[in-house]
Amino acid sequence: MQKTILSGNEAFARAAYEAGVTVASAYPGTPSTEILENITQYERIDASWAPNEKVALEVGIGASIGGARTIVTMKHVGVNVAADPLFTFSYTGVRGGMVLVVADDPEMHSSQDEQDSRHYARFAKVPMFEPADSQEALDFTRLAFEVSEQFDAPILVRSTTRISHSKSIVELGEPLMELPETGLVRDPSKFVMLPGNARIRHPLVEKRLEDMSEWACTQGFNRIEAGDGKLGIITSGVAYQYAREVFPDADILKLGLVYPLPKQMIRDFAARFDTLYVIEELDPFIEEQVKAMGINVIGKEKVPICGELSPGRLRQAFDLNPPNLPPIKEDLPPRPPNMCPGCPHRGVFHALNRLKAYVTGDIGCYTLGFMPPLSAMDTCICMGASIGNATGLSKVLNEEDRKKVVAVIGDSTFLHTGINGLMDMVYNKSTATVLILDNSTTGMTGRQDNPATGYTLDGEFASQVDLEAICRALGVKHVETVDPAQMDTTRKVIKEAMERPEVSVVITRRPCVLIKHENVVEDLPPLYVKSDKCVACKACLTIGCPAIEWETGKDGSKGNCKVDRLLCNGCQVCMQLCKFDAFGVCDD
Amino acid sequence: MTDNNVTNILMAGVGGQGTLLASEILSEVLMQAGYDVKKAEVHGMAQRGGSVVSHVRFGKKVYSSIIPEGEVDVLFGFELLETYRYLPLVKESGAVVVNNLKIAPPSVALGKRDYPTDVAAKLKELVANVHVVDGLQLAEQAGNSRTVNTVLLGALSNTLEPTHEQWLAAIKSLVPERFLDVNLKAFELGRQVR
Numbered sequence: 187m188q189k190t191i192l193s194g195n196e197a198f199a200r201a202a203y204e205a206g207v208t209v210a211s212a213y214p215g216t217p218s219t220e221i222l223e224n225i226t227q228y229e230r231i232d233a234s235w236a237p238n239e240k241v242a243l244e245v246g247i248g249a250s251i252g253g254a255r256t257i258v259t260m261k262h263v264g265v266n267v268a269a270d271p272l273f274t275f276s277y278t279g280v281r282g283g284m285v286l287v288v289a290d291d292p293e294m295h296s297s298q299d300e301q302d303s304r305h306y307a308r309f310a311k312v313p314m315f316e317p318a319d320s321q322e323a324l325d326f327t328r329l330a331f332e333v334s335e336q337f338d339a340p341i342l343v344r345s346t347t348r349i350s351h352s353k354s355i356v357e358l359g360e361p362l363m364e365l366p367e368t369g370l371v372r373d374p375s376k377f378v379m380l381p382g383n384a385r386i387r388h389p390l391v392e393k394r395l396e397d398m399s400e401w402a403c404t405q406g407f408n409r410i411e412a413g414d415g416k417l418g419i420i421t422s423g424v425a426y427q428y429a430r431e432v433f434p435d436a437d438i439l440k441l442g443l444v445y446p447l448p449k450q451m452i453r454d455f456a457a458r459f460d461t462l463y464v465i466e467e468l469d470p471f472i473e474e475q476v477k478a479m480g481i482n483v484i485g486k487e488k489v490p491i492c493g494e495l496s497p498g499r500l501r502q503a504f505d506l507n508p509p510n511l512p513p514i515k516e517d518l519p520p521r522p523p524n525m526c527p528g529c530p531h532r533g534v535f536h537a538l539n540r541l542k543a544y545v546t547g548d549i550g551c552y553t554l555g556f557m558p559p560l561s562a563m564d565t566c567i568c569m570g571a572s573i574g575n576a577t578g579l580s581k582v583l584n585e586e587d588r589k590k591v592v593a594v595i596g597d598s599t600f601l602h603t604g605i606n607g608l609m610d611m612v613y614n615k616s617t618a619t620v621l622i623l624d625n626s627t628t629g630m631t632g633r634q635d636n637p638a639t640g641y642t643l644d645g646e647f648a649s650q651v652d653l654e655a656i657c658r659a660l661g662v663k664h665v666e667t668v669d670p671a672q673m674d675t676t677r678k679v680i681k682e683a684m685e686r687p688e689v690s691v692v693i694t695r696r697p698c699v700l701i702k703h704e705n706v707v708e709d710l711p712p713l714y715v716k717s718d719k720c721v722a723c724k725a726c727l728t729i730g731c732p733a734i735e736w737e738t739g740k741d742g743s744k745g746n747c748k749v750d751r752l753l754c755n756g757c758q759v760c761m762q763l764c765k766f767d768a769f770g771v772c773d774d
Numbered sequence: 775m776t777d778n779n780v781t782n783i784l785m786a787g788v789g790g791q792g793t794l795l796a797s798e799i800l801s802e803v804l805m806q807a808g809y810d811v812k813k814a815e816v817h818g819m820a821q822r823g824g825s826v827v828s829h830v831r832f833g834k835k836v837y838s839s840i841i842p843e844g845e846v847d848v849l850f851g852f853e854l855l856e857t858y859r860y861l862p863l864v865k866e867s868g869a870v871v872v873n874n875l876k877i878a879p880p881s882v883a884l885g886k887r888d889y890p891t892d893v894a895a896k897l898k899e900l901v902a903n904v905h906v907v908d909g910l911q912l913a914e915q916a917g918n919s920r921t922v923n924t925v926l927l928g929a930l931s932n933t934l935e936p937t938h939e940q941w942l943a944a945i946k947s948l949v950p951e952r953f954l955d956v957n958l959k960a961f962e963l964g965r966q967v968r
Binding site for chain 1: 788789790801802805810811812813814815816817822823824825836837838839840842843844855856858859861862863878879880881882883884885887888889890900919
């Protein structure tokens, strides 16, 4: 069969195709986003972006009830949003096999926390596979659909950043040609979870876990790799790779199914060793269950809970030749992420900074508005939190401070879980201001479409949510729309909204400069600095644009700002801050 | 520990420089040459103009996709400061292939910090085998300033085992037809850098 090099996310998508999946739904979230983006290449799969993870899972459940094999994907924090249907779907079980791929982000490369999703498997009593590379991402996920139907359960497949975004060589399988039959089947005792029915389902869920624990002892995805017999290691997922590299001579019990655990297999393995390690990333999930079985293991007393593991960190944890790295003697300037040149959010945050707003923020590229020199974000909790946070904060402030509270939320995040917060704001007579930063895309995750962009995941035209109309329908009386590249107007409109003792919404509308659809973003000529007119006031530096750089003067001269014409996209926001007419537009 | 002779290449650059295509071509050529290959990188927030790295490892059998600290054989840098930042991860016997380009990080652009001076010279003080490549100049010579990546790959190719033909085949399989000629030219110009 054909060999190719795939990322974990490409392999998850391929698995769905090979397993005969016909429905896929997700909300984008790093590191899970590319799974759905890759699924669109398989024509027989109906793949779509949902407005949030709860809706995505509910769509998946509906398709499963209709008999189809279904995949739903999200990042770790997305499962918090989707937890409600997940827990009850665990009780009903499936009709068509259903897999929920959840991608954790140890080290928080692009997340606000590093929660360990394995706890959801135990909490919701849902079996969970954990692949250790792209080949297993394909094999385990394809198998998970069969297991889902065999045990009448939704199946979780856990990825992490280093599985989703690492590439390795994969041997592809043959896609299932005969797809499961779909249609209406009435089975209310299974799918209507009223107390009377749910009480009957719960014992079945408990029995399912017991049966699986026994069954899993004899399945190939849980395997023992023989070593020299001196040290035993229980591990799973990407941690297996690090353990294998750092302890080449150890005997390893590698778990492919991390919940429920194959208890008898673990007992038999543990009995052979005086020293037994559990090596796992994040929480002591396996360790605590193994200890509860009365088995003595070494785990988190050595292996760190916080952050992702690596071969180096593992060596350090067990005092095994930690690398002796020559330090660099000078203190290097850091390079944190920054908004792109021409980013429409930049002007908004400059205005909020100048207006001394207290900004309750949200999740998206605009969270970078907290970075200096914009320094205009004061809170960021989770998707949609900005609006509720602003409501609560306003309740406890005096009249003067209350005016300073501004919630800032992106278009996609507003549709995800911001609408309910705004509904509450109006209903319960809050006075705060809400800014919806509409850049016509879901930016941070790599520009995915959403219900307000007018396009679907496949790039087809779609009905476009009217954000102004939604706000008015919720009861907001003051809804204004501005172009954030018009600095003076933007600041004036936000100021008026902040002063108003009623809920006001300001929609700042300008597309992301990286947007995919053609002709959305105007191609503007770059700017340059007229060095004879620049008085070195540095006003243009206060927007923190990567295309503008301060050039220190030589031999006591004043120095001046300069524009990198390869980076500049001509948005002219800097030009509006210059009182000395020192910016010109390149005409070549 | 890595007695099956895994070779480790760490790519360092600035988000938006397009290190992705280069690491894709690199992985493809290594797979075609018969190695087990793994590649790790990070997407999302880190990509927004921040410091970015890709790990590429190849050999008979590769386990971790992340390179153990201190075991980098080749540090493949797209920008001087970012190359310097990751230098401590390089083996004593390792090599550096670096693009002769400075991109100011925010604190430098704001005039609050200085960009480190003479980075190329400092790299040479710490590692014997350093190749400095004028990526932009060679890319322009090839006919398109956006082929810096391919120029750099050309320079990197001298330090690795795959044959000239295998490199060309990988480029042909991954670069879109209309950009192929200019990329092949860029690769050759990079390969001439010694």
